[in-house]
């Protein structure tokens with residue numbers, strides 16, 4: 305199975321490593337041609353505005369949006385969740401805008417306010433979760449399933465083949481969240 309990691313900016317290497325540890329072919333995605341043959345794509349943490357600017361410049365933004373609309377599974381972490389959201393409550397732009405959630409950017413505060421906690425994920429048990437200037441979800445559409453909450457707010461959500469997390473599973477040794485995404489890619 306071939307899974308891409310959006311590689312224009314952000315914590316790309318950590319996601320590639322997590323996927324490789326699970327035995328899949330993980331490839332960096334920088335330009336539209338890199339989308340060919342993918343069975344899923346990870347959108348990493350980083351800076352959503354910078355990622356979007358770079359994706360627009362190469363034509364990757366439009367090409368990826370078209371693939372997502374055709375059903376390509378995607379997993380967005382942190383900035384990646386912001387890229388997927390249809391609504392951003394405190395920012396004038398929308399990016400890929402394919403997932404029916406409203407998010408607030410930088411809702412957990414500044415870099416120095418970063419923290420690690422444990423979250424109970426629906427069906428997966430407890431996992432370690434690192435939050436860094438994380439988005440929080442303010443609204444989920446009727447087709448969106450909430451898989452985890454923190455402080456009574458959704459922090460991991462799924463809408464069919466789209467999965468998004470406010471936190472960074474790629475920064476811990478625990479690969480269960482990536483494994484869960486791979487099960488979505490395999491349509492299990």
Ligand code: GLN
Nearest residue numbers: 349350351352382383437
């Ligand atoms: N604050 C970043 C953004 O808005 C996301 C932070 C992160 O990915 N760690 O894009």
